[in-house]
Amino acid sequence: MALSRRTIALAAGALVLALVPPIAALTNQPFYVDLVRRMMIFAIAAASLDLILGYGGMVSFGHAAYLGIGAYAVGIPAFYGVENGWLQWGLAITAAALAAAVIGAISLRTSGVSFIMITLAFAQMLYYLGISLETYGGDNGMRLAGRSRFGGPIDLRDPAVFYYVVLAILAVLLALGRRLVDSRFGMVIRAAKSNEARARAIGLSPVPYKLTAFVIAGGAGGLAGALLANQTEYLTPDFMHWTRSGEIMFMVILGGMGTLFGPVIGAVALLLLEDVLSALTAHWQIILGPILILVVLFAKRGLFGLVAGAETRDG
């Protein structure tokens, strides 16, 4: 079998990601380990959103909420001296999935624009809840007492170890996502996206499937939040701010929605763009805004379509 453009691109991408820590160490640029790790964490968040947005057609504008819940699920136990990572991250996934179950159950009663507004409003509600948590820093947020502890060789305080943990989680989640999307479950949510009336007509009832996808995406978003709290070692309600939800959504579109690797490319590209623009001027958002509009208007297929070739319909 001849190697397709897509396979070559993926292998090259994986190789580059795996080589970042040694290269950064050799060139004495530890900053890049930090930056790429941050990109991969947002890639996890974006990929989880893509499951419901790209494959399920549910335009959730509140994905940052799960990021915030995950972050607080690490920060609050740490505040009380509980630093066990299994416990913290488990709590992050469970709490975010639970929140997604409640939000999804209510939001999925509607569709279209209402769905967008409601998911946005719920995320904003959690944002205000975060602000009112005076014990945990309120508006200003709080420092994370210490990174999650897992014992053994997994010491997140070592930047390279933390890096490979994030890379491994990203790889596992993408592999699981691939299987999920190709499974019967994935076919049902894709069918519901392309034509819900027809999906119903052939005897499927899409809502339970959509809700399950919503919950899975929420849980994965929670895990990304737990990672993000460890990354910044600081957490604030701003993790849940609605502009953050917009950013994650933009990552998905920029990379190519409804593709497996698109969100990863989108996260890398957007954070890189922000990095470059903010070095250029303090008012970088005045450039980013119009870029966003142009991407939506003219490059809807996303970067993944460019990298993998126009023939690729699905990542």
Next chain:
Amino acid sequence: MSITLGLVLEQTLNGLQYGVMLFLMAAGLTLVFGIMNVINLAHGSFYMVGAYLATALTEKTGSFVLGVALALPATLLVGVLVEIVALRTLYERDHLDQVLATFGLILFFNELVAIVWGRAAIFTSVPQFLSGHFRLLPGLPYPTYRAVIILVGVVVAVLLWALVTRTRLGMRIRAGASNRTMIAALGVDIRLLYTLVFGLGAALAGLAGAMAGPVYSVQPGMGEAILIQVFVVIVIGGIGSIRGAIVGAIVVGMADTLGRAFLKPLLATMISPPAADKAGPALASMSIYLLMAAVLFFRPEGLFPARGRS
């Protein structure tokens, strides 16, 4: 703090005043959605632009009334420009594209305002002739300025009702909302109609912003805080319905204001005061979202779903 009748009355009026601001925003947004089927996140930016322009023009002309009066056509112009440059290309796109593109517009406007007027909040004062209080009841003064806001809101609501139900333009707006292909086929310049309605919505948001200046602080990003509450208004009221916007705005304005004022003392009578101190503000800031969830649970289409759409 004890709850007296006078306090309840005062806070109810404050709730009404906030509801009026929400209505001015919601009316434009819901009209634009009803007619063009466009969700415009940048609607909050017109609120912000209106507030900044009114502040700047008040300073330049030395008159608050003149400043607000000039800010209105200026915001309308900004709205028309945005419609022609960006929104027009989005009518045929899906809601996701509209959300993202208008999100881009928000980033642009917030930064533009920060460049022109700086990032720091600007505090303006109520003009001299409106700064006093008047006697609502014996022994119960109420700020004149807030009462004027309520009055302006009522006048605008009546004018809007007359415009939509009694004029030729209103007839076209209603026709456009129920079937835009048909009205275009009948020879109405639908693009001009869209531009007009969008500009009108922007001007209403600008009016809300201009009046908000002396009550709240004027700063970049001020539009989004209120915009998300306006979404709650529209979702509760029913998307595309002016009547729904009025009812939703008053319900949300009341719930938010009364919740902030009375939840804490009410809770304190049920649970321990320190616990109420913590739970009160948290619950108050979440109250309108819980209300929205409750409404949606029973009426997923909102209280007054607009006719003519499924």
